[in-house]
Amino acid sequence: xxxxxxxxxxxxxxxxxxxxxxxxxxxxxxxxxxxxxxxxxxxxxxxxxxxxxxxxxxxxxxxxxxxxxxxxxxxxxxxxxxxxxxxxxxxxxxxxxxxxxxxxxxxxxxxxxxxxxxxxxxxxxxxxxxxxxxxxxxxxxxxxxxxxxxxxxxxxxxxxxxxxxxxxxxxxxxxxxxxxxxxxxxxxxxxxxxxxxxxxxxxxxxxxxxxxxxxxxxxxxxxxxxxxxxxxxxxxxxxxxxxxxxxxxxxxxxxxxxxxxxxxxxxxxxxxxxxxxxxxxxxxxxxxxxxxxxx
Amino acid sequence: xxxxxxxxxxxxxxxxxxxxxxxxxxxxxxxxxxxxxxxxxxxxxxxxxxxxxxxxxxxxxxxxxxxxxxxxxxxxxxxxxxxxxxxxxxxxxxxxxxxxxxxxxxxxxxxxxxxxxxxxxxxxxxxxxxxxxxxxxxxxxxxxxxxxxxxxxxxxxxxxxxxxxxxxxxxxxxxxxxxxxxxxxxxxxxxxxxxxxxxxxxxxxxxxxxxxxxxxxxxxxxxxxxxxxxxxxxxxxxxxxxxxxxxxxxxxxxxxxxxxxxxxxxxxxxxxxxxxxxxxxxxxxxxxxxxxxxxxxxxxxxxxxxxxxxxxxxxxxxxxxxxxxxxxxxxxx
Numbered sequence: 287x288x289x290x291x292x293x294x295x296x297x298x299x300x301x302x303x304x305x306x307x308x309x310x311x312x313x314x315x316x317x318x319x320x321x322x323x324x325x326x327x328x329x330x331x332x333x334x335x336x337x338x339x340x341x342x343x344x345x346x347x348x349x350x351x352x353x354x355x356x357x358x359x360x361x362x363x364x365x366x367x368x369x370x371x372x373x374x375x376x377x378x379x380x381x382x383x384x385x386x387x388x389x390x391x392x393x394x395x396x397x398x399x400x401x402x403x404x405x406x407x408x409x410x411x412x413x414x415x416x417x418x419x420x421x422x423x424x425x426x427x428x429x430x431x432x433x434x435x436x437x438x439x440x441x442x443x444x445x446x447x448x449x450x451x452x453x454x455x456x457x458x459x460x461x462x463x464x465x466x467x468x469x470x471x472x473x474x475x476x477x478x479x480x481x482x483x484x485x486x487x488x489x490x491x492x493x494x495x496x497x498x499x500x501x502x503x504x505x506x507x508x509x510x511x512x513x514x515x516x517x518x519x520x521x522x523x524x525x526x527x528x529x530x531x532x533x534x535x536x537x538x539x540x541x542x543x544x545x546x547x548x549x550x551x552x553x554x555x556x557x558x559x560x561x562x563x564x565x566x567x568x569x570x571x572x573x574x575x576x577x578x579x580x581x
Numbered sequence: 582x583x584x585x586x587x588x589x590x591x592x593x594x595x596x597x598x599x600x601x602x603x604x605x606x607x608x609x610x611x612x613x614x615x616x617x618x619x620x621x622x623x624x625x626x627x628x629x630x631x632x633x634x635x636x637x638x639x640x641x642x643x644x645x646x647x648x649x650x651x652x653x654x655x656x657x658x659x660x661x662x663x664x665x666x667x668x669x670x671x672x673x674x675x676x677x678x679x680x681x682x683x684x685x686x687x688x689x690x691x692x693x694x695x696x697x698x699x700x701x702x703x704x705x706x707x708x709x710x711x712x713x714x715x716x717x718x719x720x721x722x723x724x725x726x727x728x729x730x731x732x733x734x735x736x737x738x739x740x741x742x743x744x745x746x747x748x749x750x751x752x753x754x755x756x757x758x759x760x761x762x763x764x765x766x767x768x769x770x771x772x773x774x775x776x777x778x779x780x781x782x783x784x785x786x787x788x789x790x791x792x793x794x795x796x797x798x799x800x801x802x803x804x805x806x807x808x809x810x811x812x813x814x815x816x817x818x819x820x821x822x823x824x825x826x827x828x829x830x831x832x833x834x835x836x837x838x839x840x841x842x843x844x845x846x847x848x849x850x851x852x853x854x855x856x857x858x859x860x861x862x863x864x865x866x867x868x869x870x871x872x873x874x875x876x877x878x879x880x881x882x883x884x885x886x887x888x889x890x891x892x893x894x895x896x897x898x899x900x901x902x903x904x905x906x907x908x909x910x911x912x913x914x
Contacts, residue, residue: 321685321686321688321689323688323689323692368877371881372880372881375881377880378684379683379684379685380615380617380684380685380687380688381880381884382685383617383685383688383689384617384688384824384828384876384880385876385877385880387619387692387821388821388872388873388874388876388877388880389873389877390873391818391821391869391870391872391873392870392873392874392877394869395866395867395869395870395873396870398862398866399863399866399867399870402862403862403866506696507696507700509692509693509696510693510696510697510700513689513690513693514693521686546704548700548704549704551696551697551700552697552700552701552704555693555694555697558690558693559677562677562680562690563676563677563680
């Protein structure tokens, strides 16, 4: 049991990365009604853009910002030039998912061609370790937790206190009504892809920092965990995704005390399956919840 | 024809047969019934592992391959078992994935199931030999027939063709019957199909099991032919190859899907003729990008594929069946 407290520490780091990723994923769905399964691949592309900058001597913490910027622009362009045209043509729900996976293949193997399928690592992630109680963190891990807390606070401020956040919530609830009330939903959708894309890009880079070395395929399995966190929180609900990320992050790390650590994703999947079997209504009610919408 | 070309052509034909069976199964689920199963490749993998394990014989504890449930069954039995396992596996996966969720949630859950299945096979090395996979799987009837290697190639082409005919008989019977009409009705509007008394949940599960069995059979046929099967052969994008075959060939059209099953994997063969241009890692990546790009182009310009599904017209005069009779008809046909 002397491993319990340090493991909770690892769980917090995993939960932080997961929170950034799953809030971005769930926001895209809430506002644009697209389940973007290319999400993990866009994360990977951002991680590799940051890797390129890092390799050319840019500090790793600036690279997080750069990865976020790339993720934001890339996601917005993908939506403008691929997803929206297909939706306008009447591509239905499952058709949009097929489109997103096709895009994911293009992005993933584009990264493989540009950067090779081999392992890469960031420079400057090594640092001394810090003891907080009996939890041990590296400076990088504390930084990751900090980035996550800051991102979540910004998302909260955006949704709860800004006009854009209100417009986003209105668009999520009822797009025609939002348009009728004078909200430019196209602009809101663009901005949503920028914001969620930034979260996606940041998540890609901090994931790479945490695992030390990664290939273009490493972040693919993270999609399992992202989906599990988003579904557990009720898909389309950013606050639910934060809670889901904390639960799944802690559960997967704590499970490694009992089971083989290789089963982390499998534990996340079991949680997902149980949620789907026992509380599918969590996933059936898309969009932001009523309390959040009236806040 | 020189021996090398005979070998090449016969290999392509066997792959075409395997891909056609798999693409028909996916067409039955997605093209005819509107159930998008992104875990489809998992059923093929399950069939392949089943056939492999049932021909390899019991695993020796200090051998170099570790797996469960080894046996040495005579020829058609491993393929029958592969079909059965594919079909049976559809039940638990269907129970999780086919809940009354929106079709895009379903698709997402199935993709997650495909990722998790690869994880499980790789991390549980005692199950089906982990990442290295199973190899040296004996080819069916190879020792009894005692053919030359080219002769055996053509024997396998004949075997694949015979199994294709058998599967086509089943597929044709389903799609051409009142059951097929119910399935297409469910695809076009699940609510309307339910409103006229079709049990949508049951129909979905039925095509899931049928398609799963076909995927399992194709996997068994493939693994017995190439004598090896590993997690690398069934990563999640492989489902996409069959989906591309269905969409490019023409969803809902069995003939079109057969052509698609030749065109889509055949596209990868083209790069083989230019080996001096690109190195193999890059060409594999280009192949995947090509499949993704082809998909987007077809979905944009020809969403109904090269051979669009025939429009069916029915005389509106036929009186509706009484409810009880209609319900009784659904599962049997």
